[in-house]
Every structure is written in C-alpha cells, then in structure tokens.
Amino acid sequence: MAEELTKLICITCPVGCTLEVTHEGKTLIKVEGNQCKKGVDYAEGELTDPRRMVTSTVKVRGGVFPLVPVYTAAPIPKPLIFDLLAELRKVELQAPVKVGQVVLKNALGTGVDILASRNLPAGD
C-alpha cells in the first residue's frame, strides 16, 4: 500500500489545527501542523476508527409532538451513521417518553444504546 497524505482539521479543542497526516492505509506515519499532542491522537482516531455522536428523532404515537429527539449514548463508528438513521426511522414509540429512556438497545450491534433526549408527555 502506498503512502498517502490526508488533510484533517483537529476538533479536539476550538483552535482547529489543520493536520497534514501521512499514512499508509490505516497506519499513521506522521502528523504535521498540530500545535499539541492531542492532534496526533485525533489523527490516529480518524484513521483507525472514526466515531461520531449521532442525534436524530424517532416517531411517537400519542404524544404532544409527533417526534421525540434521540441521541447515541456514546459515539458510534462513522460509516454506520446512515444505517443507524435508517434503523431509527423504523422505530415508533408510545407516549409518554422519559428523558434517558432507551429507544434502541445495542444499535446495529455497536454496543451503543440510543436514548431519548427529553420527556415527551402524552397529548390529546
């Protein structure tokens, strides 16, 4: 596998260093442009296992609103984001919903639960 150069913006802190990351596939060779060591960790993470928090909504029956917002209890692998969103579209809860309630357990086998972000009382 050949060496590649990838540009990333580190978001560990608000400075937002532009990192020039030299790597071979998922193997990190060197990082330039970082102002602290966190940049190297960030680059490493982005190369080997990029993860994101995902927030969206799911349908609710009988609530004051038709949707309730949800979030991942921990970041999930970035390539799974759209699969997760498709899963969430199939979910339909019954009001009332409590904040922190598990909406989807162990989503897509990631070990990460999806939680409700708010209380949603039953409506009329």
Add this chain to the structure above:
Amino acid sequence: MLKQKYDVIVIGSGPAGLAAAIEAKKTGAEDVLIIERAKELGGILQQCIHNGFGVEILKQDLPGPAYAQRFIDEAEQLGVEVLLDAMVLDISPARHIYAISKWSGFAELDARAIVLSMGCRERTRAQIRIPGTRPAGVYTAGTAQRFVNIEGFMPGKRFVILGSGDIGMIMARRLTFEGAKVERVLEIMPFLTGLIRNYVQCLLDFNIPLQLRHTVSRIIGNSRVEAVEAVQVDDKWQPIPGTEEIIPCDTLLLSVGLIPENELSRKAGVALDPVTGGPYVDEGMQTSVPGIFAAGNVVHVYDLVDWVTEAGFRAGRSAAKFALAERKRAARQVKLQPGDNIRYIVPHVMDKESLAEADQRLQMRVIQPIEDKVWVEVLDGDNLVTRKSQRYVRPGEMVTVDIPQKAYDAVQKADTLTVRVVRR
C-alpha cells in the same frame, strides 16, 4: 393559581431564564414566576436536538433538550411557578407586567425584580435585502429546524444555505440525515462565522461544499423557490459581475445572524446598546432600569449555551438580592470600553466594589480574526490592569477575560477601562 405579586418574574424559559429562576430561588427569593410563550419550558433548546451542550458547566456532552431538562427538573423541585403559552404585552419601568394567555386570560402582575431572558430572533431575508421574487421556500434556519425536529415536516428537498453560522451548518447535517440534499453553504465573509467543530462535523463529514466570499444575489421562482443565483463578492461585499451561478433548489435557508429580542425591554424603558442590540448591563446584569435585569442572548449573542446559563445564574442572583433589598446601588462604577479589534464588551459598566467580592469576567467579540498568538489587554489609559494570552481570536467565538481581585486598587483609580487585542 397566579399570585398578584412576585419577588422575581423571569420572562422566557430558555437556558438564561431557567438559570435565573433557579438561582433567584436559591438566593432566597420566595415567589418566582417564569412566563413562557411556548407550551413548554426550555425555549429554543427544545428544537436544538444536536449535542454539544453542557461540556463546560456540566462536564457532559448533551443534546439541547436533555440539557434543558436538567434545569427544568431543578426549577420544578425548587418550586418555581410557571405560566406557559403566555405572552407579556407590556412592562412598565415600575415593574408592572401585563400578560395574556389562552388559559389564564389577561393577567396583571407586579414584580419586585424582573429578569429579561427573551433570547434573540433570526435575521431575515429582508434584513440582508436579497433581490428577487417572494415565493414559498425561503426560511430562516431556526424556522426550518422547528418544522423538521418538532412539527415533523421537511420544508424542502434540495437546499442552499446562506450563512456559515452554527445553526445553518447544524441544519445542513440535520437535513442530510433526513434524506434531503444540501447543495451548498454560502458565506459572504472571507471566514467561517460558526465554530470549526461544526464545520468539520456538519459539512466536511458529509461533503457539503462551503463557499466563502459568496452570497445569494437573486431568488428565482414565483410560487415556490426554483433556484437561487449565487455570486462571489469583493472586499466590500459587492457582487463581482460575471461570477453569477444559478443553483437549482427548492429551498433557501438563511443563517445570517441573530438579533437580541428587546421590544419588551424598550417598553420598560431599558436603554439599549446599538452595537449588541441588547441592554446596557452592569456586572450583576442589571439594566439601566433599577430592578430590571437581563441575561442570555437578549443581552448579546453567545457562542455556547453554557455561558448563557452562567449569565442567567448571575442575573437571577442579582434580581433576588434586589427583591430582598440586599443589593446595594453601586457608589462608583468604571466604564468598560472597546479598544483595538473589540466590537463590544459585556458588562458595559462595573461596580468598582465588586472586585472586593470576586474576580469579574468580561465577555466580548472581536471584529477581525487573528490566527496568531495575541494579548487581550485591559488598560486604564496606558497602564496595564491585566492581560491574558490567547492562541487566536475569531469573530465567531466569544473572548473572555477576568479582572482579578488583585486589580482592585488599580481599578479604583480608573474612570474607564479599555480592552484591546494585540498580536504578541
């Protein structure tokens, strides 16, 4: 049942209002009422379903509604009263409030102290005067956010977003998540106006192109938006002829800035700063009208909700003390004045004695970004009172500097303190 008189009445139940009500109770105010125009507490946080809230003060990364829920629960436990689905029509300088609601009818209330926490509104198409037709399909980012996240409807299929503010970028991702196509984000300034974190996680992650120095020069379509014309601008924000490009889309979202919402403040006779659009405040968030305090985006537009909550705490504490007649009128104040590259400073004035109790925090926005190490300096004339080093300053991120208690003596001599940003 509503009482006729309250120690503290808080107008608006977003993060600033919730914090103010909670802190007013904790400080000893007995009867505290929140008046909220929506059918539930939490303000705009209820539609901000993305995470990123609470990192600074809760040390937790929460979605907006979950962040709000913490404070809603606390307010409830403390016995804060609430009037929902209600609108304040008028406030007199003597703190007499007229409010109406479908449920409680017309109410007249008296407050020993008032906290204004009405937040802000979005700048509209008209305020940036985009030429063209007036079809359906032009929304502010916040209105679209409400439709998508709360009402449960998509306002379009193909979007162009004008403005690289945080709400605009967050909506770009949100719409992409729900199956819409975001063609482009345009920004008239030569720099990003929102946070880099949002640029990376909302735009870069999903290959949504951002064009700096670009704006919308025309809206096309009679019934519904059919396209927009984008154009590059020069250093004076004027369109450069020949750079026009038609982008087909059915919706234009605007994320072009927020304006503190101060119509009620005006009615109460509160003096407003033309730069921030919000009230002039002292270090305890008191406005020009004694007994009327203000906190949050109604004062100036914040970058992080955590600091809004903090300002709410401060205003709630001051309001409760005022209501309990514990807050002394400042004998001697020092003015805080923007210097080089500072657009404004909050608070505008500071009680010189306040440094006897605690460090005092100044919040400000810069005019120009400097991607270099800088000093943020507080000066009395040529004399340095305090300074702090930063790795950069950007208009999109608030700058804070604390005046330490040890500067007490230096501040006593000053009439005006100037804050400036200089390269190191």
Add this chain to the structure above:
Amino acid sequence: MANKKYDVIIIGAGVVGCMVARFLSRYKLDILLIDKEADVGMGASSANTAIVHAGYDPVPGSLKAIMNVAGNRMWDTLAGELNFPFERRGDYVVAIGDEELPLLNNLWERGVKNGVPGMMMLSGDEVRRREPNINPKVSGALWASTGGICDPFAVVIAAAENAVQNGVTLMLETAFEDFVMEGNRIVGVKTNRGTFGCRWAINSAGLYSDVVMHKAGQYPEFKITPRKGEYYVFDRAEITINNVLFPVPTPVTKGILVTTTIHGNTIIGPNAQDIQDKEDRSVTREGLAEVWRDATKLVPKLDLRHVIAVFAGLRPGGNAPCKTPGVNYGHDYIIEIPEGVQGFVNLGGIESPGLTSAPAIAQRVIEMLKDAGEKLEEKRDWDPIRPARPRFRDLSPEEQKILIRNDPRYGRIVCRCETVTEGEIVAEIHAPIPARTYDAIKRRTWLGTGRCQGGFDTPRVVEILARELGISPLEVTKKGPGSQFLVRPTKDVEG
C-alpha cells in the same frame, strides 16, 4: 352555453372591481365578481404606497384629476361604512434646497385648478418643526390637509366583503378567457371555470385591462405597460415619520416618497421601471439602490439596518389620451361605456391615484349605467356597513380582557411582532371571504409583516390553517397552488 346568467359580471377583483361590486350591490342586480388569483386585491392593489391622494398632482382636466379629487372626498364615509383603517393626516411635497422651491408653485396651481381644498405653503422652518427627521436643507413644502393613508389590503377586502354580504357572488381562481358575443353585444364571459351569461361585463382587470378590452374589440392600440415600483419597510421601533413626504415630482412620476403605513412603519418607494412581464414582482438590486438614493435625500437619517422588508408592486400604466379638448396628456384613465360594443363597461389604465379614485369610479359606473338606460332599483335591505372584526392590538386592556374572556383564542399571540392572536386568524379563515393561505391571513391581520417576518409565526399559522380547513399541513400554501410550505413528513424519506 351558459352555466348561469348574471346581470353583471365584473372582471378583476382589485380595488376598482371590488368597489364597483360594492357600490352596485346596492341595486337589484345579480352580480358575479371574478379574479384569476386565490384572493382579492392581488394585482396592482397588492403592493402600493397606501396613500389617499389629495389631487394636486394629476394634469388638470384629465379624468385622473377629476376622479382623484372626487374619490378623495368619499373616503371618510367609506372608511366609516366599511370599517377599514384610514387617517387623513395630510401630505407634504417637500422642496430640498432653493432650486426646488419654485416647482412647488406649479403644484399649487394644479391643485387650485383641480379643486383641491385645504392646501397651504409652509416654510422650511415649519416643515422642520413638524417632521424632525427631514433633511435639514428643506426649503419649504406644499401641505395638503386632505391627503391620507389607509390599510390598502383592508380597503379591498372590506369592499369585497360588503359586496358579498349584499349578495354579490365572488369566484376566485377564475380567469377571464374571452367574451361570448351575440352580434356586437356581450352576452357572456368564458373563464377557466366555465362560461357565465351576463347583460353587462365590466372590465376592471387592472394590469390586464388591455387584454380584456381587446377581446371586446376596443382600443387595439391601448397597451398596459407594467411599471414596477420597489419599496423598503422599516422597523417602527427605530424610526417614525408622521406624515406623507413627497419629493417634487418629475414629469413621469410623483417620485420616491417617504411615508408611514397606518401601523406606523416607515416605508420608502416606489421607483418607476417600465417592464414587460405583468407578473414580475421581483425586487432588483439596482431598483433598491435607486429608491435608497432618492429617499435618503428627503430623510437622510434612514438606516439600512432598520429595514424589515423589501417588496415590489406593479402599476398598470396605460397610454390612453385625455379626451378633454385642449388637454394634452397621454396616460389618462379610460372610464366609459363604449359605442362600438354593447353591454360593456370599460375601465382601463387605472394606475395611481387608482386607490383614491376607486370609489369615484364606482359611482361613475353607476351613473353611466343609468345613462345607458339601466333601471337601477335599490334593494330595501342593502346594508352599507361591513362590521369590523376585532383587532386585538388596537384595543384597550379592558377591551382585551373582555375579548379573551369571551373567546380564549384571543389570549394566544401567534405573531409577537404585530401582536396578532389566534382568535383573529381563525376569524379570518371563517370570514365571508375566507383567508385560505398564509399571505391571505397576512394581508388581513398584518401578521408576519413585522421585524421577524414570520420566522416565529409560520409554523403556528400552518398548524392553524390545517386544523381550521381540515387539511394536512402539507397542503397549506403561502399564496395558492404550488406554494406549499412543506414537502413531506420528516421520517417519510421516500415520500
């Protein structure tokens, strides 16, 4: 052939058509009023300066001058009967610098010839005293006490509503296509919704009045050239103007003025740009720049940061020569029953001061019909009063209290900038002329016209319209078919 036979069909429900309908509704006539749009007053009446002109501007001897002055006199009674907002605040033509001062004399003379009462010449000092925001270089002004301002949407809606109350049939989204002729007599009107018989057809088609009269074989050389005018509206919290301020006029227009809406928002405009497209109400960069340049000459302290809306309107500029002997004027109104065709009342080129003139034109139509031998018999039960519906913001706290007690929906504010309640919106949706779109509610209540421009109220109005009309929020439109706000449920990605 005909679905139904009417005595009179009025083509076009702008201010002229609606006033004619309202005035004719007094008589025992079966009247149909049609318009191609989803609401009344959507053409030239939808965007104008809302001024009731005193009448010193039109060329003496022209129909414009006669109708203007006659119309102006009718407004107090009209406003009282139809219950729309109207204030006779007076207007000024302002001379800036000494070189403009002599031009005021020309207007004074015209005013005298046109029979305009209540004019006065004011000194620069006096104008500065009365209007503190004016350019300090003001050298004098012509003051006309009979000038006024109104809510132009309310005028059209109130007239149409009063007509409907008195038995007129209104059909919207009904576009004129052609006349049905028997020899040289009009006996019917073809529309996209079928053909209707009539004894009289009245052309009040405004921007399309040329097309309609050509179909009747009249004035093939007459042409409407849409004249676009662009405007800015300002936040009333930031600047207020007490009166209507005109610049000294040019030969083409009365110029770009600075005035106030009846709700206290300063408004500037219009420029005058001749265009081809009768539906092009787009605002242009160049046009806005022109309006700004001229308006700031009158009031230098205008500030772009306080603009809350920009819009454009079209005036139906005609090319009819004035028929009064000795008057050389090429843009007069056409108000006549022509000789070449029977059963036709032709109203063409009714541009500014069309709003002011509309009631006088309606009165003239009645006289012309009488002259043509039409036996106009008055209805016994004609009711000239259009009851006003409550406007929450205009009430005293005591009145507000009672209103909310009687109907709690008046206790919920939907538009916070303009203080419009759910009760008012619901009342408009179920009014004699139902408001079925967002813009229709906006024109009636002024909701969404304030500083947030609907940012806050739009989701709520969509919800209320859906609920009251028994439709899905997906079907709610801004201004009729094709202008839906929403495209699908959030979670229905395939939909």
